[in-house]
Amino acid sequence: MSGSRPTLTAKINGADAQFIVDSGAFYSMMSSAAAAQFNLRLRFAPVGFRVTGVGGSTSAQIATVKEFTLAGRQLHDIEFLVGGSEVGSGTIGLLGQNFLEKWDVEYDLAKGVIRLMKAEDCNHTMLAYWATAAQSVSTMDIGHTTPLKPHTTGTATINGAKISVMFDTGAWTSMLSLKAAARAGVKPDAAGVVPAGYATGIGRSSVKTYIAPFSSLKIGDNEEIKNARLRIADISLEEGEMLLGADFFLSHHIYVANSQHRLYFTYNGGPVFNLSKSASVAGTDAPETKNQDDEPADAAAFARRGAAFAGRRDFEHALADLTRACELNPKEPEYAYQRGMAYAESNQPIPAMADFDHALELNPDYVQARISRAQLRLRSHDRDGAIADLDAADRIAPREADVRFSLARAYSSLDLLGPSIAQYGLWILSHRDDARAGQALNNRCWLRALQGEDLSGALTDCNDALRLSDKESSLYARTLDSRGLVRLRLGDYDKSIVDYDESLQLLPKDPWSLYGRGIAKIRKRKSAEGDADIAAATAISASIGEAFKRYKIVP
Numbered sequence: 001m002s003g004s005r006p007t008l009t010a011k012i013n014g015a016d017a018q019f020i021v022d023s024g025a026f027y028s029m030m031s032s033a034a035a036a037q038f039n040l041r042l043r044f045a046p047v048g049f050r051v052t053g054v055g056g057s058t059s060a061q062i063a064t065v066k067e068f069t070l071a072g073r074q075l076h077d078i079e080f081l082v083g084g085s086e087v088g089s090g091t092i093g094l095l096g097q098n099f100l101e102k103w104d105v106e107y108d109l110a111k112g113v114i115r116l117m118k119a120e121d122c123n124h125t126m127l128a129y130w131a132t133a134a135q136s137v138s139t140m141d142i143g144h145t146t147p148l149k150p151h152t153t154g155t156a157t158i159n160g161a162k163i164s165v166m167f168d169t170g171a172w173t174s175m176l177s178l179k180a181a182a183r184a185g186v187k188p189d190a191a192g193v194v195p196a197g198y199a200t201g202i203g204r205s206s207v208k209t210y211i212a213p214f215s216s217l218k219i220g221d222n223e224e225i226k227n228a229r230l231r232i233a234d235i236s237l238e239e240g241e242m243l244l245g246a247d248f249f250l251s252h253h254i255y256v257a258n259s260q261h262r263l264y265f266t267y268n269g270g271p272v273f274n275l276s277k278s279a280s281v282a283g284t285d286a287p288e289t290k291n292q293d294d295e296p297a298d299a300a301a302f303a304r305r306g307a308a309f310a311g312r313r314d315f316e317h318a319l320a321d322l323t324r325a326c327e328l329n330p331k332e333p334e335y336a337y338q339r340g341m342a343y344a345e346s347n348q349p350i351p352a353m354a355d356f357d358h359a360l361e362l363n364p365d366y367v368q369a370r371i372s373r374a375q376l377r378l379r380s381h382d383r384d385g386a387i388a389d390l391d392a393a394d395r396i397a398p399r400e401a402d403v404r405f406s407l408a409r410a411y412s413s414l415d416l417l418g419p420s421i422a423q424y425g426l427w428i429l430s431h432r433d434d435a436r437a438g439q440a441l442n443n444r445c446w447l448r449a450l451q452g453e454d455l456s457g458a459l460t461d462c463n464d465a466l467r468l469s470d471k472e473s474s475l476y477a478r479t480l481d482s483r484g485l486v487r488l489r490l491g492d493y494d495k496s497i498v499d500y501d502e503s504l505q506l507l508p509k510d511p512w513s514l515y516g517r518g519i520a521k522i523r524k525r526k527s528a529e530g531d532a533d534i535a536a537a538t539a540i541s542a543s544i545g546e547a548f549k550r551y552k553i554v555p
Helices: 032-037 178-183 246-250 299-311 315-328 333-345 349-362 367-379 383-396 403-413 417-430 437-451 455-467 474-490 493-506 511-523 527-540 544-550
Strands: 007-012 015-021 042-044 050-053 056-059 061-070 073-082 093-095 104-108 113-117 138-141 153-158 161-167 175-177 194-200 206-219 223-233 242-244 252-257 262-267
Touching: 032 061, 032 073, 032 417, 138 153, 161 178, 175 178, 178 223, 194 223, 246 252, 246 299, 299 315, 299 333, 315 333, 333 349, 333 367, 349 367, 367 383, 367 403, 383 403, 383 417, 403 417, 403 437, 417 437, 437 455, 437 474, 455 474, 474 493, 474 511, 493 511, 511 527, 511 544, 527 544
Parallel strands: 015 093, 161 242, 175 223
Antiparallel strands: 007 015, 007 061, 042 061, 050 056, 061 073, 104 113, 104 252, 138 262, 153 161, 153 206, 175 242, 194 206, 206 223, 252 262
């Protein structure tokens, strides 16, 4: 598990490549940047072909991997769709249903295991073989898979209303469509419904989400969650009105019997759904029980289970398992890195730093460990050490790598504007279709404005970012603020004030917009209004004037 997402390592033409196992993807897929990184030749998909998911749709091309190795088995001429957003979690793509639906699939994500099964003479057999007499096994009929409809889908009820559900390991959190929620009597403006940030998927756009209360959700024949709180969003999928995501999989042991068109599952314990406002799992509990008779047999198994515990924010058990993995195989840098991340996320920076140091001693080219150690060094005010790690990661990482986005943000936090702009440039060049493209364009616009260089390029970046952003989002407000600063630098004070006005309608207490508008008004000889804005900004942030002065932007 990488956070709440199941990942595995395969090989593309002999080179290691990590994938997310995504039962919600109808076909295996990677980004165009990943295809370029692995030197894969692309060909056009049929005219009009598009891939649809959360965040809209995207066009796609096709790449064929001559040698694809998984679990030691070499497969030949495996096709991937190419396009859309990076899937994150340090991976380069998705393994989808065109691969998974060929088998029965057991998902035991709480132990970091997925098993592919071939069922023979099992038509009338209960296949939840792990279940004890004390466990309740729920079953559900699922749809027959076909090349055009390969997803794992079934029927559930919410507040008594029937809904179709899709089992989607690639979704970091479960999510119900607004239309299905409305049929159950719940809308975004109903009592008890609260905003919960934005979600992204395969498309460029982000989707506003809410947390909403429901009296009952029944899944399968034996599981009912009463007084459930669920994430709802304006999603429209070809199959399914609710995604049962990785949070549901982590809290259950699931067997998808494609051979029987049935699904079996048992409950592990702890919260079923992740209701945090970001893509990380927060505030969840550990499974209620831990079968001591089924302990991991080797370092890899301890590491997998430890990562699953970390994904549920159960750091006590995560650290115990990852420590055991490190003891059994002290020369594996991945185990040291995983334990370092668990220490860092549980606010234990000293042992985290020791583990990152050890991982890099074992593998100096471990890019993610370089970046994680740089971030930890930043928090401990070791500026020189952080820069050294970032520079090393820059030298090691492929030009097209998604990690360039993280490098850009890290350089920016050190106020190294030039290196940050360069990293955003590399990332944007290969990730124009990514859901974070608007954020990256705005960030580069802002940095160029602070630097006072290439202001025409900055203006283009901001305009492009605005076209990609939801007009009600904080990103839209931030981009208007960035463009206001660009126009202030250009001496176009009237348009600068208009941008700041619009930004402040969305974020009325933003000190950067208030102070920038104040300068623009003073330069327009509206001194009283400008002084009032600057005073309001300073009341919010006493250091805002010094921040502007540092970049030589003064009234």
